[in-house]
Amino acid sequence: MKRAKKNNLLIIAIILAVFTGIQFAGPNIKNLPVTTELSVPHDVRVILKRACYDCHSNETKLLWFDKIAPASWMVAKDITDARKVLNFSTWGSLAPADQKGKLFEAFNQISLGAMPLKQYSALHSEAKLTAGDISILKTYISSLVSVKTSDTSRINAANKQYNEWIGAKTRFVKVKPAPNGIEYIPDFRNWKAISTSDRFDNGTMRVMVANDIAIKAIKENHINPWPNGATFAKIAWEELIDSTGKVQTGEFKQVEFMIKDDKKYEKTAGWGWARWKGIQLAPYGKTETFTQECINCHKPVKDNDFVFTMPLHLKSK
Amino acid sequence: MKNLIVLSFLATLILTGCSKENLYNESASLADSTKITQVLEGKVITSMVDKKEKTMSTLYGNDIAVEHARNSVDHHYPIGSELSLVTWSQKEDIHWYGANIPGEIKSIEIVKYQAPDSAILEYYKGKNLHLGKRDFETAVKRIEFISGQRAAVLP
Numbered sequence: 001m002k003r004a005k006k007n008n009l010l011i012i013a014i015i016l017a018v019f020t021g022i023q024f025a026g027p028n029i030k031n032l033p034v035t036t037e038l039s040v041p042h043d044v045r046v047i048l049k050r051a052c053y054d055c056h057s058n059e060t061k062l063l064w065f066d067k068i069a070p071a072s073w074m075v076a077k078d079i080t081d082a083r084k085v086l087n088f089s090t091w092g093s094l095a096p097a098d099q100k101g102k103l104f105e106a107f108n109q110i111s112l113g114a115m116p117l118k119q120y121s122a123l124h125s126e127a128k129l130t131a132g133d134i135s136i137l138k139t140y141i142s143s144l145v146s147v148k149t150s151d152t153s154r155i156n157a158a159n160k161q162y163n164e165w166i167g168a169k170t171r172f173v174k175v176k177p178a179p180n181g182i183e184y185i186p187d188f189r190n191w192k193a194i195s196t197s198d199r200f201d202n203g204t205m206r207v208m209v210a211n212d213i214a215i216k217a218i219k220e221n222h223i224n225p226w227p228n229g230a231t232f233a234k235i236a237w238e239e240l241i242d243s244t245g246k247v248q249t250g251e252f253k254q255v256e257f258m259i260k261d262d263k264k265y266e267k268t269a270g271w272g273w274a275r276w277k278g279i280q281l282a283p284y285g286k287t288e289t290f291t292q293e294c295i296n297c298h299k300p301v302k303d304n305d306f307v308f309t310m311p312l313h314l315k316s317k
Numbered sequence: 318m319k320n321l322i323v324l325s326f327l328a329t330l331i332l333t334g335c336s337k338e339n340l341y342n343e344s345a346s347l348a349d350s351t352k353i354t355q356v357l358e359g360k361v362i363t364s365m366v367d368k369k370e371k372t373m374s375t376l377y378g379n380d381i382a383v384e385h386a387r388n389s390v391d392h393h394y395p396i397g398s399e400l401s402l403v404t405w406s407q408k409e410d411i412h413w414y415g416a417n418i419p420g421e422i423k424s425i426e427i428v429k430y431q432a433p434d435s436a437i438l439e440y441y442k443g444k445n446l447h448l449g450k451r452d453f454e455t456a457v458k459r460i461e462f463i464s465g466q467r468a469a470v471l472p
Contacts, residue, residue, distance in 0.1 A: 104415045111414060138414065145415075147368055165470045166390055189387075189471045192358055195342060196375055198366045198407065201415025207364050207375070207469075224340055237469055245368035249469040279472050301412055304340060308412045312419070313346035315354055 023069050032058045036092030044140045048088065051116055051127045052106070055082035058089035065123070078117070085296055097202070100144050104201045105297060107141050110134065112300035145200055150240045150250065158240055158250035161279055165252075175281045178274035180288040184281060185257060187211075188233035194218065194311035198247070204236045205249055208309045219316040225270070225305040230260040232309070252279055258307070269295050269306050345405055345419035351446050356401040356425055362386045363469040366407075366417075373419060374404040376466050382430075386468040394464060398430040402463050422446065428463050436460050 034057070038045060053059050055078060066075045086102055094102065109115040111134055116127045129137075175184035191209035198205055210218070214230035217223050234257075238250035259265070259272035273294040275284035284290060298306040347354055359377030366373045378386060382398035394400070408420035425446060427439040438456045442449040451459065 108413055108415070112412070141414075161470055162467060163390075165472065166388065166468075190360060193361045193375060193377070195345075195418060196364050196373055197410065197413075198373055198417040199415060200417065205364055205366065207361050209361065218341075235469075235471065239366070241368065245370075247366035247368060248466075249363050249365070252470040252472060255472075279470070281472055304412075308410075310340060310342040310412070310418070312357060313341040313343055314357060315347070315349065 019069075031060055032089070034058050034089040036090065038088050038091050041140060043136050047129065047133045047136060051110075051129055051133070052086075053088065054124070054127070055079050055116075055120070056086045056088055058083075058087065063124070078120070085293075100141075101202060103141050103144065107137055109300055110137065114300035141201075147200065147241060147245075149243050154238065154250060155240060158238070161251050165279070173281075175276065176283050178276075178283045178290075179285045180268075180272070180274065180291055182257065182259065182272050182274040184274075184276060185231070185233070188235070188255065188257070191215075191233060192314070194232075194314075195309045197309075198239075199236075203239050204253055205239050205247065206234055206236045208232060208234050208311075210311070215314060218311050218314050223305070223307075223311070225262070226260045226307065228261050228263075232258045232307070234258075234309075254278065254284075255281075260305075269298070269302070271306060339411070342419060344408070344421050347422065348445055353425065353427075353441065353446065356403060356427065359383075359399075359401060361469070362400070363466055365466075371407045371417075372404050372423060373407050373417065374402055376463065377401045377403065383468075386466075387471070390467070392464045393434070394430045394436075396430055396433065398428075400428040400463050402426045402428075424449075426459055426463060428460050436464070 038048070040048070049057075049059075054061060060079060062072075062075070066072060086106060091099065106115070110129060116124075116129075121127045175186075177183045188209055188211075191211050192215050193207055194210045194214070195208045196206065197208070209232070211229075211231040213227060214223075214232060217227050217230055233255055235255050236253040238253055239247045240250035241247050254275055254277045256275040257273070259274075260270060261272060262270040265272045268291045273291045275294075276282065277284055285293075295306070298308065301308050347357060356377060359379055360383045362376040362378045362383060364373070364375045378401070379397075379399040382394055382400050385394055385398060403425050404423045405419035406421050406423055407417040410416040410418045421444055423442070425441045427441075428436050429439070430436045438451060438460050440449045440451050440456075440459075441447065
């Protein structure tokens with residue numbers, strides 16, 4: 001009996017020792033210097049600081065329970081990942097167009113309920129955004145949109161690209177694969193359209209096209225999840241706007257692919273992701289980790305199998 | 318208990334109803350009753366937007382027309398070419414603030430080249446795509462406009 005008691009005490013002592021020990025191990029969140037202060041209206045800054053800054057800036061304010069290992073290790077990982085995606089403290093290092101893009105992406109993550117992360121806002125109730133907060137953010141990002149008549153330099157650039165393209169004798173130059181090994185699929189030019197999008201946030205027009213497997217799935221109502229082999233291409237052009245507000249396709253900007261295969265692409269949300277930029281079709285991303293960007297952005301629509309597009313309901317006749 | 322079952326059944330119905338509307342863009346799709354479904358099966362030549370009218374259009378073509386549009390700068394389409402301009406009102410994309418997507422179909426205009434240097438225009442309007450009438454002058458203008466669109470660059 002005495003011996004059992006002694007053993008119990010020993011176990012408790014070991015647990016305590018390990019628990020104390022791990023407090024000194026593992027990652028530590030450091031607040032690096034803030035290189036830029038965000039130039040946004042006061043009410044917007046207050047909301048961002050309250051709801052986003054703990055993870056998306058170098059001004060992280062941890063609460064006592066965030067600092068206790070092993071929970072602190074998860075907190076540290078979340079913060080490191082979050083700062084890589086978006087860090088308001090180094091905002092100035094982004095080009096103005098990228099800043100606008102990040103704000104729209106952040107807003108959409110918030111309005112679709114993907115951000116702040118549930119596990120975070122459950123313990124940090126001050127981070128929860130009210131409908132009023134969301135409306136303030138929406139008003140602000142809407143104010144960043146400007147629909148301007150395209151100047152002659154943009155028209156000339158589009159004409160030059162068109163003339164070179166239409167006059168080209170050979171279209172199929174060798175295109176380098178994406179860093180994750182996905183090869184360019186030139187046949188997307190013959191696929192059927194499932195939607196179009198007028199992106200007034202960044203002045204582009206997009207057409208989404210789909211291969212035969214995806215079109216068959218649309219007609220047969222089997223699109224959530226999409227069947228393996230279903231493939232989409234999202235083609236983007238700059239918008240050329242005339243003085244009466246009529247918009248035509250300008251320069252080709254990029255083409256992006258999503259290829260469904262829940263086995264082959266199990267690690268990347270069941271999809272193969274790839275993007276080629278510019279008329280030279282330069283593969284996007286330095287290493288294969290670029291796909292994390294794709295998945296992060298598509299996460300708010302994970303219940304729609306990570307697909308943003310709501311396709312036209314093509315019917316079989 | 319019975320009430321609970323009925324309730325949860327209703328809830329499931331409502332939920333699946335919602336999710337289906339969120340999966341497809343039903344409002345922008347062709348009505349089941351329409352006979353011109355082939356239009357949306359064509360290849361895309363280009364796409365356009367009218368910011369003032371808040372409409373967006375996609376120009377589709379059959380194989381002959383697309384082949385011509387993507388390889389020639391002139392707008393003399395060969396016999397057999399068919400061009401279809403589908404115009405939608407715009408609506409906000411519920412999945413992306415910052416994007417407008419097709420709302421409801423406003424019209425479909427089909428240009429058919431059936432003889433050398435001559436084309437006819439078919440004009441369908443409204444959600445139900447009733448065959449509409451264009452006077453001669455308007456028809457000529459629309460044929461010129463639709464045939465005059467250049468193909469979007471597709472490398």
